[in-house]
Amino acid sequence: MGIRGIIKGLGITFKHLFETYSEDLKQGPDRYKTAEGIQDRLSADTKGIFTVQYPEEKIPVPEAFRYIPFLIYDELEGGERDIRCTSCGICAKVCPPQCIWITRSVNPETGRPIPKPEKFFIDIDICMNCGYCAEYCPFEAIRMDHDYEIAGFDRMNHHIYDMEKLLKPASYYAKTHPVQYAEEETARLEKEAKKAAAQAAKAA
Amino acid sequence: MVNEGLNKPGVDIPEEMQNQVAITTLDRIYNWSRSKSLWPMMFGLACCAIEMMITASSRFDFSRFGMEVMRPSPRQADVMLVSGTVTKKMIPQIVRLYNQMPEPRYVLAMGACASGGGPFKEGYNVVSGVDKFIPVDIYVPGCPPTPQALLHGLITLTKKIETEKLSEAEWYRKDFEEEIPVPILGPDLIDPRNFERIKQVSREQLEAKVLDESISTEDTL
Amino acid sequence: MSDPILVSTIPDFHILYPENVHQDERPGYTGFIVQSPFLLEFAKAIRDDWGYDFLTSVTAVDFFPETFEVVYHLFRSLGGGVLTFKVVLPRENPKIDSLYNIFPGSELQEREVYDMYGIVFVNHPDLRRILLWEGFAGWPLRKDWKEAYFEEESKPFSSRWPNGEAVRSESANPFHANLKYPPGFDPEKWIPDGEDALYMGLKQPENSDGMNTDYMIVNLGPQHPSTHGVFRMAALVDGETVVDLKPVVGYLHRNHEKIGERNTYLQNMPFTDRIDYINAMSNNFGYALAVEKLMGIKPPERAEYIRVIMAELSRIQSHFMVTGFLLNDLGAFFTPALYALKERELILDIFEEVSGSRMMCNYFRFGGLARDLPEGVLKKIHDLAFNRLPRKIDEMDELLTENEIVTARCKGIGILSAERAIALSAVGPILRASGVPYDIRRADPYSIYDRFDFDVIVRYHGDIYDRYLVRIEEMRESARILQQAIKQIPEGPIFEGKSQYQVKVPPGESYGRVEGPRGELGFYVVSNGQPNPVRYHIRAPSFINLTGLQEMCRNEKIADAVAILGSIDIVLGEVDR
Structure with a gap:
């Protein structure tokens, strides 16, 4: 039995080891703990060490990234919250493992439903992060969160998210999903302008 | 330093x-x-196990936290990462492995399935959460949790360990019960701790069924 | 394509055997209905006279409350479309002849049908429960069998909206757990079945030389570092030599098919991600094809290209992973695996950017895709396909292929001949390593694979080494397909109209299959026009490839059994479903 193959293999492993130090020399201290350094280690040209040192360095999540869903509210003046959800129930219907529960608000005087949720629950022990609720929501009211650092010690009391826990402001959404948010905002403004124009035409 | x-x-x-x-x-x-030296057990169940392996591999590399030695044997492990769906067919083995781990031992439930059944909760062969049988120290939600989420869970676990007290640790107490009874595979999963309850409910169900049948036969008569 | 067998359509069996074979004339259904007593004769005839030598899938459908139907899918190892035939059985005491003696590849699948439906296969050599355990009460896939957490026949459940109040399913169950016992059950009198039947099934050879040796049973798994998950092998060994070996599966049986029958068509898509969790994109592809066939729609051009790109990236990362872990099994602890996982990470980054999740992509929709490629991703794929991946495949090749230990451990081990591979329904790299050039992308092209120039990789020894070589070469071919697809990809929509969450699926059946990294991945879907399927069956390649494990391991050393298992490339999510 020869040892040519083994020596060749050792050469390749040595090359991998060596590349780390040669890249360190080439790139200098910017290689670690900077956004460019992380980006370089994620790119197709990465060489040598590949480790991203969580928690000091974090891999940026792409915009499409999906974890646990959250509900969006628009901040009104005076600190009031305008919940976008109209409790239409599409997310609860489309949810594959059926982890969403919604109670529709009812006007106590007339008994008619109001398009606002009274209660909204998501059991994150069932949720499969598929993103259907966000994808099929017609009111841009539910989106997938990017926050994955949610490990906890107690699931019985904390893992059924209620509305308080699910609600997050639109500004947060604008930060995590900049492209999608901008697209939705322009579409909304256009729609409103059209509506206003139609109304103006009607009034005239 | x-x-x-x-x-x-x-x-x-x-x-x-x-x-x-x-x-x-x-x-x-x-x-x-x-x-600072939590040795995890090399123990994968399902999809999450792949993310667990990725956490051990080059990009995330949890040996940076003193976890480099993944033990295939429970006798040398400190923390059991329950990574994936716990099925009824598998739970006897999981309980046995847990019993074989020396104290102090920790359990991390990785992902929705191990925490509470996950998307497969409704399935007939799925245990809704590994905590039904063995005590879980930390839950990492997600389906599957990304490697960074798992690392966050492990770091949180080390923080929990740092707050423990020797005098209060349960495994040094006199009344500490080491063994968890291993479940039995019957017509459905049988937990030996629940014999009485199973007997009582099944007897009630039988009575209800007999009553039902007698009513329906009366109807046909 | 001038071969007469290739171009010939399915023969008119109902004219050839007018007494015993009828055409399935229900709208939306295809194939033939065979009378139960004629089954064996028919199976022999189609294998020997008509060239349908490859039994790809055996399953059953419960048409509650009327009948059971056992459904067989076959094809020719020379190429061409699928032949479907069915046998109708009564729901009371269903019995059918086992095809084991004609198609040995049906062994595990018939056990699965027995396990799920209680259909007895007469003359099956080892008819035991396979995914569940002996003693389990009930036949879970029968429509009148309800699981412990049963809520309603189909989703969405009405308790969720408009008056939904979060409840854990446990609280509705009398045992506060996912449990259900027959009425009057007494746990103290229960005697567990044990595993005698399994161990009795291990055959000891006849002693011819008059020497008496003691055999020993060794259990590997379900918790074992080399079994790629929760797989178990019960091996009968003579010293270190494996005399007989049986796979024991079901430790990850997550009831995909039962849940799939409750789900609507779209809700099944994210569940398919979790079947073969290393390779979500191909699963999406297969399921989307099956349902699109039923609906009679096709995705737009750009979507087809993106689908192919994703499926091929998925194949490359899956092959990287299995090559790395095969070396782990051989004892090269983790260096090759780490190099492989590094490349896999770069591909997963693309999946994450495109679909939102690293592993559970949920990217395909019926008639298109969830979203278009974000900006900059195509360039990343370009960099990988033209530059990095070919380079890294070469590096892997150089690192391992000529390594003396690899060749010593792999060459001539775990041999499966071409005839046996076909008979045992092996698919994918295993079949091709045994010398059968069968690749669905070429043999029965789906999507737009007929536009690409690529080779079907074949090797002829049928051992571990050849399977490894086939995978390395296939990665190169996948990179070739990627390069062509990136050059040709057109601009345009990725979805006609707007994606709907309720899709109308006309009644009928369809079998969609793709060439996944592990071989033929098929989805058999039966619809009755309702929002949820009547039957949702997954033809899992790595499950059926396990049928050959026993034969490959016989007379090898026990340490090689681990390597053979590694070369089959099982994913437990897919084996147990």
Whole structure:
């Protein structure tokens, strides 16, 4: 039995080891703990060490990234919250493992439903992060969160998210999903302008 | 640098001696040494196991936290990462493995399935959460949790370990029950701790069924 | 394509055997209905006279409350479309002849049908429960069998909206757990079945030389570092030599098919991600094809290209992973695996950017895709396909292929001949390593694979080494397909109209299959026009490839059994479903 193959293999492993130090020399201290350094280690040209040192360095999540869903509210003046959800129930219907529960608000005087949720629950022990609720929501009211650092010690009391826990402001959404948010905002403004124009035409 | 997490706060050490001396308590050094060398058990169940392996591999590399040695044997492991769907067919083995782990031992439930059944909760062969059988120290939600989420869970676990006290640790108590009875595979999963309840409910169901049948036969008569 | 067998359509069996074979004339259904007593004769005839030598899938459908139907899918190892035939059985005491003696590849699948439906296969050599355990009460896939957490026949459940109040399913169950016992059950009198039947099934050879040796049973798994998950092998060994070996599966049986029958069509898509969790994109592809066939729609051009790109990236990362872990099994602890996982990470980054999740992509929709490629991703794929991946495949090749230990451990081990591979229904790299050039992308092209120039990789020894070589070469071919697809990809929509969450699926059946990294991945879907399927069956390649494990391991050393298992490339999510 020869040892040519083994020596060749050792050469390749040595090359991998060596590349780390040669890249360190080439790139200098910017290689670690900077956004460019992380980006370089994620790119197709990465060489040598590949480790991203969580928690000091974090891999940026792409915009499409999906974890646990959250509900969006628009901040009104005076600190009031305008919940976008109209409790239409599409997310609860489309949810594959059926982890969403919604109670529709009812006007106590007339008994008619109001398009606002009274209660909204998501059991994150069932949720499969598929993103259907966000994808099929017609009111841009539910989106997938990017926050994955949610490990906890107690699931019985904390893992059924209620509305308080699910609600997050639109500004947060604008930060995590900049492209999608901008697209939705322009579409909304256009729609409103059209509506206003139609109304103006009607009034005239 | 070494005594950063070790030195007892409130004790002043002269500056020139700080790199040589640390004054600490027994609890602190005990917790420090354990939390910095958590050896996980090499134990994968489902999809999450792949993310667990990725966490061990080059990009995330949890050996940076002293977890480099993944033990295939429970006898040498400190933390069991329950990564994936726990099925009824598998739970006897999981309980047995847990029983074989030496104390102090920790369990991390990785992902929705291990925490509470996950998307497969409604399935007939799925245990809704590994905590039905073995005590879980930390839950990492997600389906599957990304490697960074798992690392966050592991770091949180080490923080939990650092708050423990020797005098209160349950495995040093006299009444500590080491063994969890291994479930039995019957017509459905049987937990030996629930014999009485199973017997009672099945008897009630039988009575209800007999009553039902007698009513329906009366109807046909 | 001038071969007469290739171009010939399915023969008119109902004219050839007018007494015993009828055409399935229900709208939306295809194939033939065979009378139960004629089954064996028919199976022999189609294998020997008509060239349908490859039994790809055996399953059953419960048409509650009327009948059971056992459904067989076959094809020719020379190429061409699928032949479907069915046998109708009564729901009371269903019995059918086992095809084991004609198609040995049906062994595990018939056990699965027995396990799920209680259909007895007469003359099956080892008819035991396979995914569940002996003693389990009930036949879970029968429509009148309800699981412990049963809520309603189909989703969405009405308790969720408009008056939904979060409840854990446990609280509705009398045992506060996912449990259900027959009425009057007494746990103290229960005697567990044990595993005698399994161990009795291990055959000891006849002693011819008059020497008496003691055999020993060794269990590997379900918790074992080399079994790629929760797989178990019960091996009968003579010293270190494996005399007989049986796979024991079901430790990850997550009831995909039962849940799939409650789900709507779209809700099944994210569940398919979790079947073969290393390779979500191909699963999406297969399921989307099956349902699109039923609906009679096709995705737009750009979507087809993106689908192919994703499926091929998925194949490359899966092959990287299995090559790395095969070396782990051989004892090269983790260096090759780490190099492989590094490349896999770069591909997963693309999946994450495109679909939102690293592993559970959920990217395909019926008639298109969830979203278009974000900006900059195509360039990343370009960099990988033209530059990095070919380079890294070469590096892997150089690192391992000529390594003396690899060749010593792999060459001539775990041999499966071409005839046996076909008979045992092996698919994918295993079949091709045994010398059968069968690749669905070429043999029965789906999507737009007929536009690409690529080779079907074949090797002829049928051992571990050849399977490894086939995978390395296939990665190169996948990179070739990627390069062509990136050059040709057009601009345009990725979805006609707007994606709907309720899709109308006309009644009928369809079998969609793709060439996944592990071989033929098929989805058999039966619809009755309702929002949820009547039957949702997954033809899992790595499950059926396990049928050959026993034969490959016989007379090898026990340490090689681990390597053979590694070369089959099982994913437990897919084996147990």
